[in-house]
Amino acid sequence: xxxxxxxxxxxxxxxxxxxxxxxxxxxxxxxxxxxxxxxxxxxxxxxxxxxxxxxxxxxxxxxxxxxxxxxxxxxxxxxxxxxxxxxxxxxxxxxxxxxxxxxxxxxxxxxxxxxx
Amino acid sequence: xxxxxxxxxxxxxxxxxxxxxxxxxxxxxxxxxxxxxxxxxxxxxxxxxxxxxxxxxxxxxxxxxxxxxxxxxxxxxxxxxxxxxxxxxxxxxxxxxxxxxxxxxxxxxxxxxxxx
Numbered sequence: 327x328x329x330x331x332x333x334x335x336x337x338x339x340x341x342x343x344x345x346x347x348x349x350x351x352x353x354x355x356x357x358x359x360x361x362x363x364x365x366x367x368x369x370x371x372x373x374x375x376x377x378x379x380x381x382x383x384x385x386x387x388x389x390x391x392x393x394x395x396x397x398x399x400x401x402x403x404x405x406x407x408x409x410x411x412x413x414x415x416x417x418x419x420x421x422x423x424x425x426x427x428x429x430x431x432x433x434x435x436x437x438x439x440x441x442x
Numbered sequence: 443x444x445x446x447x448x449x450x451x452x453x454x455x456x457x458x459x460x461x462x463x464x465x466x467x468x469x470x471x472x473x474x475x476x477x478x479x480x481x482x483x484x485x486x487x488x489x490x491x492x493x494x495x496x497x498x499x500x501x502x503x504x505x506x507x508x509x510x511x512x513x514x515x516x517x518x519x520x521x522x523x524x525x526x527x528x529x530x531x532x533x534x535x536x537x538x539x540x541x542x543x544x545x546x547x548x549x550x551x552x553x554x555x556x557x558x
Contacts (some may be wrong), residue, residue, distance in 0.1 A: 343513060346546050347538060348486055350513045370464055370536045372488040374511050395490050397459060397466045397534050418513050420486045420536050422463060427540060430462050 329404060331364035339364075339419075351419040359415075360408045368426065369400040371439055372418045378411030381438040388438035401436035402426075445520060447480040455480075455535075467535040475531075476524045484542065485516040487555055488534045494527030497554040504554035517552035518542075 331339040332351060338361060343350040355361075363383075373396045381388045383405040391411075392398070400419070409415055426432055447455040448467060454477060459466040471477075479499075489512045497504045499521040507527075508514070516535070525531055542548055 343515060345515060346543070347484060348515070350486065352513075368463060370466065370486075372513075372534050372536075374490070395532070395534075397468075397488075397536070399459060399461060399464070416511070418488050418511075420488075420513070422538070424540060424543060427462070 329363065329365040331361065331366070334362040334364040342418075347423055349421040349423060351421065353415065353417045353419060355409050355415045357409050357412055357414070361406050363404060363406045365404045366400055366402060366419065366421065368402045368422045368432070370420045371398045371400050372396070372420070373398075374416040374418065375414060376411075377409065377413060377415040377417070379415065380408045380410045381405050382407070383437055386435075386437055390438050392439075398439035400439050402432045403436040403438075405437060445479065445481040447477065447482070450478040450480040458534075463539055465537045465539060467537065469531065469533045469535060471525045471531045473525050473528055473530070477522050479520060479522045481520045482516055482518060482535065482537065484518045484538045484548070486536045487514045487516050488512070488536070489514075490532040490534065491530060492527075493525065493529060493531040493533070495531065496524045496526045497521045498523070499553055502551075502553055506554050508555075514555035516555050518548045519552040519554075521553060 378391045494507045
């Protein structure tokens with residue numbers, strides 16, 4: 327099963343750049359849109375619009391409410407999302423293609439963005 | 443000599459997030475503003491406003507003219523910049539903190555963003 331969001335939700339996630347070190351995705355949706363379960367590697371998300379969404383994984387949920395122009399770290403994780411706000415979403419994901427350095431284990435329970 | 447842009451131009455470059463894998467800078471300037479010579483590691487720049495600027499290094503120059511909402515790869519490089527447009531600049535730099543993987547040498551002559 328492929329959990330690449332560019333494959334699970336090709337109408338919402340578009341690959342706009344890729345080289346040896348990063349892959350860059352553009353995400354756009356409308357109120358009420360939902361994504362299929364998918365996986366992100368360690369990534370940075372930059373918001374180009376404000377949005378409100380619900381992130382779900384394994385029976386857990388996180389509410390995310392962000393203004394435009396923010397940058398947020400996203401630990402590697404599997405989840406699905408839903409635009410629960412009243413506005414379209416437009417954001418950029420910078421995926422890190424290299425594995426985590428040895429001795430830096432990924433959090434097992436990351437859900438949604440964690441800092442920025 | 444420290445060529446960290448957060449040190450050379452602290453009024454323009456602000457560190458807004460840092461962890462083991464990335465450091466995130468926010469850049470803001472006004473028309474006519476210039477940066478001191480500084481170094482970027484391999485980075486991704488996301489534009490939050492449109493801007494026009496001139497990037498200079500070692501007697502070479504590159505003109506950069508970008509709309510808002512763009513993501514561009516920036517190979518590691520040393521340069522200075524000048525806002526040559528008529529609008530304020532607001533952009534985000536995601537710096538990759540890990541060294542380039544073995545066998546992936548950095549271009550010696552990178553000047554300005556190269557793709558996205």
